[in-house]
Amino acid sequence: MTKSLRDYTPARVDLGRSGHSLPTRELLDFQLAHAQARDAVHLALDVNSLAVELNQKNIPSIALASAAPDRTTYLHRPDLGRQLNPDSRERLQELKSSYDAVFVIADGLSAPAVHRHATPLLEAILPKLDWNIAPVTIVQQGRVAIGDEIGEILGAKLAVVLIGERPGLSSPDSLGIYLTWNPRPGRTDAERNCISNVRAEGLSYTLAAHKLLFLMNEARRLRLSGVPLKESAQALPPHG
Amino acid sequence: MKEFSHTAGNIVYRFDGLKTLLAKATPARSGDHLAGLSAASAEERVAAQMALSDVPLSTFLTEHVIPYESDEVTRLIADEHVPDAFAPIAHLTVGDFRDWLLSEQATGDVLQALAAGVTPEMAAAVSKIMRLQDLVSVAAKIRVVTRFRNTIGLPGRLSARLQPNHPTDDPKGIAASIVDGLLFGSGDAVIGINPVSDNLQTVEGLLRMLDRLREAYQIPTQSCVLAHVTTQMEAMQRGAPVDLVFQSIAGTEAANSAFGVNIDMLEEAREQALRLKRGTVGNNVMYFETGQGSALSANAHQGVDQQTCEARAYGLARHFQPMLVNTVVGFIGPEYLYDGKQILRAGLEDHFCGKLLGLPMGCDICYTNHAEADQDDMDALLTMLGAAGVNYIMGVPGADDIMLNYQSTSFHDALYLRKMFGLRPAPEFEAWLETMSATGIRACVGFLE
Numbered sequence: 177m178t179k180s181l182r183d184y185t186p187a188r189v190d191l192g193r194s195g196h197s198l199p200t201r202e203l204l205d206f207q208l209a210h211a212q213a214r215d216a217v218h219l220a221l222d223v224n225s226l227a228v229e230l231n232q233k234n235i236p237s238i239a240l241a242s243a244a245p246d247r248t249t250y251l252h253r254p255d256l257g258r259q260l261n262p263d264s265r266e267r268l269q270e271l272k273s274s275y276d277a278v279f280v281i282a283d284g285l286s287a288p289a290v291h292r293h294a295t296p297l298l299e300a301i302l303p304k305l306d307w308n309i310a311p312v313t314i315v316q317q318g319r320v321a322i323g324d325e326i327g328e329i330l331g332a333k334l335a336v337v338l339i340g341e342r343p344g345l346s347s348p349d350s351l352g353i354y355l356t357w358n359p360r361p362g363r364t365d366a367e368r369n370c371i372s373n374v375r376a377e378g379l380s381y382t383l384a385a386h387k388l389l390f391l392m393n394e395a396r397r398l399r400l401s402g403v404p405l406k407e408s409a410q411a412l413p414p415h416g
Numbered sequence: 417m418k419e420f421s422h423t424a425g426n427i428v429y430r431f432d433g434l435k436t437l438l439a440k441a442t443p444a445r446s447g448d449h450l451a452g453l454s455a456a457s458a459e460e461r462v463a464a465q466m467a468l469s470d471v472p473l474s475t476f477l478t479e480h481v482i483p484y485e486s487d488e489v490t491r492l493i494a495d496e497h498v499p500d501a502f503a504p505i506a507h508l509t510v511g512d513f514r515d516w517l518l519s520e521q522a523t524g525d526v527l528q529a530l531a532a533g534v535t536p537e538m539a540a541a542v543s544k545i546m547r548l549q550d551l552v553s554v555a556a557k558i559r560v561v562t563r564f565r566n567t568i569g570l571p572g573r574l575s576a577r578l579q580p581n582h583p584t585d586d587p588k589g590i591a592a593s594i595v596d597g598l599l600f601g602s603g604d605a606v607i608g609i610n611p612v613s614d615n616l617q618t619v620e621g622l623l624r625m626l627d628r629l630r631e632a633y634q635i636p637t638q639s640c641v642l643a644h645v646t647t648q649m650e651a652m653q654r655g656a657p658v659d660l661v662f663q664s665i666a667g668t669e670a671a672n673s674a675f676g677v678n679i680d681m682l683e684e685a686r687e688q689a690l691r692l693k694r695g696t697v698g699n700n701v702m703y704f705e706t707g708q709g710s711a712l713s714a715n716a717h718q719g720v721d722q723q724t725c726e727a728r729a730y731g732l733a734r735h736f737q738p739m740l741v742n743t744v745v746g747f748i749g750p751e752y753l754y755d756g757k758q759i760l761r762a763g764l765e766d767h768f769c770g771k772l773l774g775l776p777m778g779c780d781i782c783y784t785n786h787a788e789a790d791q792d793d794m795d796a797l798l799t800m801l802g803a804a805g806v807n808y809i810m811g812v813p814g815a816d817d818i819m820l821n822y823q824s825t826s827f828h829d830a831l832y833l834r835k836m837f838g839l840r841p842a843p844e845f846e847a848w849l850e851t852m853s854a855t856g857i858r859a860c861v862g863f864l865e
Contacts, residue, residue, distance in 0.1 A: 188814020
């Protein structure tokens with residue numbers, strides 16, 4: 177019985193108390209976590225550094241922006257974060273071809289997640305793919321569904337969106353991956369597959385790339401994504 | 417459809433129908449703006465409030481915001497309206513209704529008898545022309561008491577739902593959070609887990625674990641695993657120990673359909689739970705969660721503002737005589753409630769409307785990290801809900817839900833509120849706490865070894 181409750185859970189248990197309130201240290205620890213999460217939401221995506229970084233790894237990319245011009249509009253108007261602005265749309269149309277897949281990097285609700293995890297994850301997955309891949313698109317103020325429009329314009333059979341997830345207090349930099357077969361505007365969440373929680377304390381790049389490769393191959397084989405793909409994936413033995 | 421109008425200065429503001437009038441009269445919030453329903457200017461909003469205050473309450477019985485023919489929630493609201501209960505206010509306008517609610521004539525007993533005569537849209541309408549202190553003053557007069565294994569909502573009492581969520585549904589991790597909460601006196605409203613997985617085996621396993629823990633320590637409270645209602649029904653069929661049946665609900669048939677539920681299904685679930693006869697002091701077996709913006713997020717609001725939709729969800733909830741109902745006020749995000757100010761008002765509106773309609777209202781006082789809100793805003797809502805006599809709040813370890821990734825209220829917050837307002841836990845639970853020492857509660861961990 178000498179074990180602390182904290183040995184059983186990452187939850188904020190056994191905090192002690194000052195009167196009926198939180199002790200100072202616990203109060204400030206919480207404030208720090210909240211400050212980090214808030215900063216993560218509001219930090220601007222550094223598109224240039226990301227493009228340079230990808231270029232150094234010989235990964236071609238193109239920088240785009242959604243129809244939400246700033247963070248405040250983005251948070252108020254989810255619909256604008258799901259569509260490209262006219263200039264981006266025009267530039268993307270010049271790249272129209274027939275691709276097996278396009279990778280879309282979007283800030284979502286956490287640019288730090290993208291800064292930290294997007295490049296390493298692409299490095300882990302791209303060498304495993306003998307696919308005709310479109311240039312990587314980097315989108316500012318983007319939501320998951322913007323991959324639908326991008327995929328349709330480019331003529332890609334599959335859109336893979338790497339996006340900053342809504343930050344929790346203990347996870348300000350969690351990256352999510354969303355797959356959509358035959359992407360075009362109007363696709364619903366039920367038609368997507370998601371791999372969540374890619375970060376240092378969560379899912380590793382290797383494991384995330386492993387799961388992603390499996391889902392990409394299955395999506396191409398079954399020519400679909402979403403709930404039916406999830407069900408067939410569950411029937412297979414779990415991966416290490 | 418009726419046209420309503422109000423003249424402010426030399427401008428005549430016109431509003432086509434009750435639905436539009438209600439939306440334009442709603443205090444500013446991002447969700448109505450997103451839906452394109454809100455007033456175009458501050459002046460138009462107040463003009464709408466003035467026009468709304470002149471509308472007779474009887475109008476709400478003939479003009480439905482969503483047609484009777486196409487929506488089962490509207491049908492339930494209309495069919496269950498009790499004219500005799502409505503009689504004392506039948507001659508009033510919305511504006512008169514506010515005055516009457518605040519008057520000394522409208523005592524707790526009078527308001528309790530009134531509930532069946534008030535429709536959700538009437539409650540929403542009057543709340544739109546009330547200030548926060550009005551919402552607190554009137555709600556504080558109304559007590560709604562429910563019973564299962566203990567008694568929730570008595571005067572001078574404040575309960576807390578213990579919410580011991582864990583990112584992988586690990587039973588030991590969950591139990592550690594339960595022990596922490598019990599040490600702080602939380603858990604009398606319910607010990608309720610949001611599971612990561614809606615998988616039947618996982619849900620059943622958690623239900624059995626909660627039941628064993630409760631039985632071993634003879635805790636006079638109820639448990640719940642907040643899976644989809646159909647999963648809980650399957651679990652009951654397999655003999656799992658279900659105390660309260662949970663479901664998220666909304667105020668339109670279309671939104672509920674997006675949640676995968678309807679009235680018949682909820683009715684069946686309730687009957688199934690009643691047959692288990694697990695309540696010892698009462699038979700309120702349902703637990704509902706709601707929240708402004710849920711209908712809009714499912715694109716199922718049908719042109720009705722989010723606060724009126726929310727009140728309609730309460731109209732649905734009361735049909736099932738629930739043990740617990742709470743709005744999860746700030747969970748949905750800033751596109752519906754942008755900041756601390758909007759969350760504060762919405763929380764108090766929801767509590768007021770729920771209580772006026774006769775529901776045992778609690779509140780998940782909460783926010784996400786992309787909303788313009790922080791702990792200070794939650795303290796303000798928490799304290800005002802304490803003054804308003806809220807039935808229960810959430811107890812989450814350190815206010816940080818590590819599974820749902822949002823911030824709610826903590827075990828400490830429940831202690832604070834009890835201390836500030838001289839409130840105590842549910843009587844049966846309080847008696848249990850008195851028999852248990854801190855060491856005794858801590859020993860509950862040993863149960864898992």
